[in-house]
Structure formats: structure tokens, C-alpha cells
Amino acid sequence: MADATKNLSRGGGNLISDLRSSFSLLRTRSTVAFAYCFMFAFVVFTLFLAFNPSGNSSSPWFNNIFTSPSTSSDSSSGSQFSSFFSSFFPNSSQPVNTPAPSLQTKTNLTLPRSQNTTFQLPGEKNEESSGKNQSQVTVYENSRSNQTGITTLQTPVGNLNISSSSQSSSGGKKDTVKEEGVVRNTTNKGVAVAVKTTNSNLTATLPKKQNNGTSGGSSLSKKQSNRTSGGSSAKQGKENLMGSLMHCNIFDGRWVKDDSYPFYPPGSCPLIDEQFNCFLNGRPDGDYQKHKWKPKGCNLPRLNESNLLELLRGKRLVFIGDSLNRNMWESLVCILRNSVKDKSKVFEAAGRREFRTEGSSSFIFKDYNCSVEFFRSPFLVQEWEIPDTNGSKKETLRLDIIERSSDQYKSADIIVFNTGHWWTHEKTSKGKDYYQEGSHIYEELDVAEAFRKALTTWARWVDANINPNKTLVFFRGYSASHFSGGQWNSGGQCDNETDPIKNETYLSAYPPKMRVLEKVMKGMKTPVSYLNITRMTDYRKDAHPSIYRKQNLSEEEKRSPLRYQDCSHWCLPGVPDSWNEILYAQLLIKLNQKQQQQQQQQ
DSSP states (O other): OHHEEEEEEEHHHHHHHHHHHHHHHHHHHHHHHHHHHHHHHHHHHHHHHHTOOOOOTTOOHHHHSSOTTTSOOOOOOOHHHHHHHHHOOOOOOOOOOOOOOOOOOOOOOOOOOOOOOOOOOOOOOOOOOTTTTBBBBBBEEEETTTTTOOBBOOOSSSOOOOOOOOOOTTTEEEEEEEETTEEEEEEEEEEEEEEOOOEEEEEEEEEEEOOOEEEEOOOOOOOHHHTTTTTTHHHHHHHHHHHHHSOOTSSSSSEEEEETTTTTOOOOOOTGGGGTTTTTTTTTOOOOGSSSEESSSOOOOOOOOHHHHTTTOOEEEEEEHHHHHHHHHHHHHHHHHHSOOOOOGGTTTTTTTTOSSSSSEEEGGGGGEEEEEEOOSSSSEEEEEEEESSEEEEEEEEEEEHHOGGGGTTTOOOOOOOOOOOGSSSSHHOOOEEEETEEEEBBOOOOOHHHHHHHHHHHHHHHHHTTTOOOOOEEEEEOOOOOBBTTTTOOOOOOOSOOOOOOOSSOOOOHHHHHHHHHHHHHHHSSSEEOHHHHHHHOTTSSSBBSSSSSSSOOOHHGGGGGGGSSSOOOOSHHHHHHHHHHHHHHHHHHHHHHHHHHOOO
């Protein structure tokens, strides 16, 4: 029994040991199998999430684990997968694919406020290419506000609509400028932002941010563009553009060379009077036509002819004054006519071809149902005649009566007045037995006082007859003359001048008569915009007709051509074109103010 028990104990001990060995072996194999199954399931689950866009886009866990902080939510699945492994195996020799930067779903377009805003319209060349004084459109990448592009905003005032551009064959974007049916395309590798107005489509291009020499990036979709248009960015952009002009002294600046001028080819406009047509009169140099006026605190928008014609649709624009206003009137007619395809639809109402001796003239732009007119009135008050003691007639100037044609233009939509040069002539400057009020003729009256009386009569007429809700009134200031060695009738010359004055110390003193004008305008009820072009014209001693004022000289003029020069008026194309560019800018300002008032009333 003892032996049996001993044997059983030995046998049992062997059996238990064998069972323990078997269970140990089984436990080791189960653990390995379970581990393999778990790893296989984990890899399958990971691949499922990595290649399932609908899943990973909505899983914050996935985004936190599988997306690095510098990678946008729109990165490719391959990039995400690489990022995943790099986070777990930082020392791996596997190369990491860095994704090309992309724009976030909601692209931020900002137009920072600045009084130094660049205004460029189609065809304008910006001489300050360094980016100084330019409006900026910035596209921010993701939420890190990294600037990827800066561009100059090129547009007249209007509603800004952001739209996408089409892909070009070279892999870039087409920069498209649409102007009067002509499309000009230039290719830029970048995101194109089209700034659209009522009458012109202008494109500014934002370059894509390059990555490792590639042209990676993304473009704004049409859906994004439509969302952006009409929004706060567009509104702010318009306010910035207008704010720059409204808070800028347009008349304090300098002339800069610009080969994109003039607005019309020399000799192409048959409407210019002979005395202004320096090109046809044989002037050999042409640099006087290639300058633009640049204010110190802002840039003038280039005159957009089609846009201005739209502003004038169904309206009358009238110039009243002396031959310097005729100079400006002819300039504007030629600028606008040049943009009209069918020139036969631009004509003088009475069929006139010369305007120097005419009391009034009116050019009709048939397609726009508008007119650009001129009424001759050198003093703005009435020139008069009274019987003299010997039976002849004596000329006087009625300081108390507005000029005769006033009833013909008082209902016009835009009126531009001027006077000044005839007040410097001998009869008016001496003021003896010439100035009249009522039946009284002054034996002698200072010309400054006579000028004040005449302007007071004009101001009272404007206040009594002009409806400011319908009519915009402008007064163009005195245009500088540059006679050297004498006056206009005593051998004054300017024929050897080919460059503008660049040193301000050589400019003339501000005319006292213009201070009289400013004082009179301050006392008016009707708002009058002052086109103070005196200083800007004082620089331009190079731009007068001088000896190139006519083609057919008289025998006396041929013997002494230098004695007969015109250093008062201006060659066309030339300086008066810039006056009209300023007038255009002022009209944009007025239009913007009117729109703001209407919005406030609503």
C-alpha cells in the first residue's frame, strides 16, 4: 500500500507536471495569436480611417492624432498617414512628405485703411512699383495669418465683386482686363482676384506661395467668390478708396513722367482749335504730353472714358468762361470722343468746326444722350455798351448783371465756371471809366474790388437759380502763364521751354484774385467745388503753344516769330487733360457722398 501510494504519488506528480507544461505552452501560443490579431485589426482600422474622408473630417480624435499643427484640414490622406508615422517614429529614415500650403475654406480678404491708396485704372502705369502708397489685398493661409500675396487694387469707385479666374494652359491664372470690348490677357502663376465695376473688369493677381520649388496652392472657388462679393470686404474697399481721395489735397503734388499718356494720339482729334493744336502746328518735341499729376497724399484715378460717359448718360455738362475753359472743354470732348467706336455719333449740334469766335457750342454723344457744352463769358458778368458824348459807343463792364446766356445753362447737371485772364488785360487792370453798376460808371476802380463785385453778382445768381439737388457746380481757378521777357502783347516768350519746373522756389506767388474768389464762395448757400489748378499749372512752363500756335503766319509774324507767342493757353493733348482727370475724381467723390446720404436716409 505504501508502495502503491508512493507509485501513485510519483505518477500523479508526473501527470501534473506534464499538464502544467502543456498549459504553459498553450498560454504562450494564445498570447502571440491574440497579439497578431490585435495588430492586424489595428492596422485595418487605421487604414479605414485614413482613407475615409467623411470619417476623418468629423472625428476630432483623428484630427488631433493624425494631423500635425502645421497641416490644414484639407491635406491629402497620404500626407496625413506620413504625419501619423512620423509622430510615432521620429527617428525613422522614411522621408516625410510636406504638403503644399492651401487656402483655408474661408479666405480672408482685407483692405487696410490708408490715406495713401493707389488708384489705377486700365492702362495706367504705376511709377511707384515698390508698393509704396498702395492698397493691399492679403490672403491669409489657415489661421496663422502668413501673408502670401500683395497686389495693387486697380479700380474706379464702384461695387467690388470678387470672382474667380480660369486656369491658363501654363498652369497659372489668366490676369484679364476687359476694356471696351478688348480683352488683354497676361499669365501669372497665382490666385487671381477680379475686381469688377459697372463699366470695367479689372484683375489683381495674388501669387501662390511656392513650396520646394513647386507651384502648389489653391484657387478661390466660384462659390467662395460669390460669398465674398457684396460683403464687408468690398464695402470696406470702396470706403478706403474714396476716403483716400476725400482726405487728400489733390492740388498739392508734382508732375511725373508717364508714357501711358496722352489719352488720345496727337493729331487724332479734329475738334481742337488751331491755337491749341501744337502737334499739327509743327512742335517737334512731345514730352509735354507725357506727364500726369500726382498728389502728395494719394493717387488720382486715371480718367476712365467709358465710366465717365456712363456718369454723364442723359445729362448736360457745361463749361462757362474764357478761352482757358474752352481749352478744357475741347480737351474733354477729345478724350471722350476717342473712346467712342462710332465717331459719327459724336457731333457738334450746330455743325460748327471752329469754336474760337463762337458764343456757344455743344457736342452731342448720341449713344449716351448727353452733351458737353461751352459758353463764352470771359468775365461771367455782362459786357456792355453805352452811348458816348461824341455819338460813338463806349464799352463798359456791368459788374451787377450776370452774363447774357445764363438762362440757357442754369438747369444743366454739371457746370464748370472760370474767369481770370481777362482781368489782367490793360483795360480791366487800369479800371478807368470802364466798370459800371446801374447807371454809374466808375472813373477809376481797383481791379481787385471790381473782381470781387463781379464774383458777388455771379454768386448771388447761382444761389438764386441753381438747384443744388440737381446741379453740381465747380469753379476752376486761375491757370498760370509763363511769359518771359514781356507780356502776351509785348514780346513775352516761352518757346525754349521743354521741361516742367521742378524747384518750388521758382513758382509764382498765389494770385490775390483767387483769394477773393475763395472768400466769395465761403459766403454762398450753394455748395461750389473749387478746382484749384493754379499751383499745378505753374510748374508747366513747357506745355504752352508758344510759337506753335498757328500754321499760317502773317508776313510780320514770319519776320519776327518770337514776338508772337502764346504762353497762356495749353497744347492739346496736354495739361487741360489733367484738369479733366481731376474733375472726374471730384465727380466720383460727389457720387459717393450722394450714395452715402441716400443710405443714411434709408
